[in-house]
Amino acid sequence: xxxxxxxxxxxxxxxxxxxxxxxxxxxxxxxxxxxxxxxxxxxxxxxxxxxxxxxxxxxxxxxxxxxxxxxxxxxxxxxxxxxxxxxxxxxxxxxxxxxxxxxxxxxxxxxxxxxxxxxxxxxxxxxxxxxxxxxxxxxxxxxxxxxxxxxxxxxxxxxxxxxxxxxxxxxxxxxxxxxxxxxxxxxxxxxxxxxxxxxxxxxxxxxxxxxxxxxxxxxxxx
Numbered sequence: 001x002x003x004x005x006x007x008x009x010x011x012x013x014x015x016x017x018x019x020x021x022x023x024x025x026x027x028x029x030x031x032x033x034x035x036x037x038x039x040x041x042x043x044x045x046x047x048x049x050x051x052x053x054x055x056x057x058x059x060x061x062x063x064x065x066x067x068x069x070x071x072x073x074x075x076x077x078x079x080x081x082x083x084x085x086x087x088x089x090x091x092x093x094x095x096x097x098x099x100x101x102x103x104x105x106x107x108x109x110x111x112x113x114x115x116x117x118x119x120x121x122x123x124x125x126x127x128x129x130x131x132x133x134x135x136x137x138x139x140x141x142x143x144x145x146x147x148x149x150x151x152x153x154x155x156x157x158x159x160x161x162x163x164x165x166x167x168x169x170x171x172x173x174x175x176x177x178x179x180x181x182x183x184x185x186x187x188x189x190x191x192x193x194x195x196x197x198x199x200x201x202x203x204x205x206x207x208x209x210x211x212x213x214x215x216x217x218x219x220x221x222x
Contacts, residue, residue: 001026005046008054012152016145025141029128037131039066040073047075048123049149051116057153058119058216059161059207062169065138066129073129076122078189079112086110092189092198097221100202105222118219123149125172151175159214161207165189165198182210 003010003017003026016022029045032038040047063077067087072080078090086094090110098105116122125146130136153160154176162181164170166188173183186201187193208218 003046006050006053009046009049009149012054012156013145013148016148021141021144025145028140029137032128032130032137038128038137039068039131040075040128044073044075045127048077048116048121051076051113052119052121054153055157056119057121057157057160058211059163059219060121060123060150060153061115061163062150062165062172063122063124064166064168065126065134066124068129068132068134068136070131074111075127076112076116077124079116079122080110082109082111084110088191089189092191092194096189096194096199096201097204099199100204101221103222115219115221120219121153125168147172147175154181157181159211159216161210163203163207166193182207 001017001023005013029038033042061077066073066075067080072084072087074081078093080087080090086107087110091107094105094107112122123146126137126142127146128137128142150162150172158180160181162173162176162183164173164183164185170185173185176183184201184203184206186203187196187198189198204219204221211218
């Protein structure tokens, strides 16, 4: 089936689009959009792939579900549309960024497109969600699809950084070859767990230290 996704990712994932599970997933998602309110907007389902082509990826930050509130999600994990109030997890990400780098962070915008354009793949494990119903599109096939994307990066690229926040993201880490990539794990930045080890984990400076050691351009986080 023809899926509108960035060309390098279409090539990397082409076998998946013909799999029975993906065809069932596509039918389910189409029906959900037709019969209710689903986020993000259909044009943004694959935004993470569009903004960060396969060979441009330097870092992967893995999320779980898109935000399920009105006007928040736009296809990038943890990111929100310009002008929308920063959700609590993103507020904590900014707090850790400021603490880690020791530089004041402009927190007015929660749109992380600037990271994506530098090679930070902001990937949710599940790419769609029913409005006000977290987890509503889990177990429908998205997880299998994003597992394949992660494994493709692990197998075909070298010296990437995978940032896994929370147990859900850590479970996806089983597909990563840790002999050729850096995996940074910590509790989730949610207010329920951030004080259990997310704060102080320094993922941003550790990422750039690793990239520097392997001759890869650094991420300008600010």
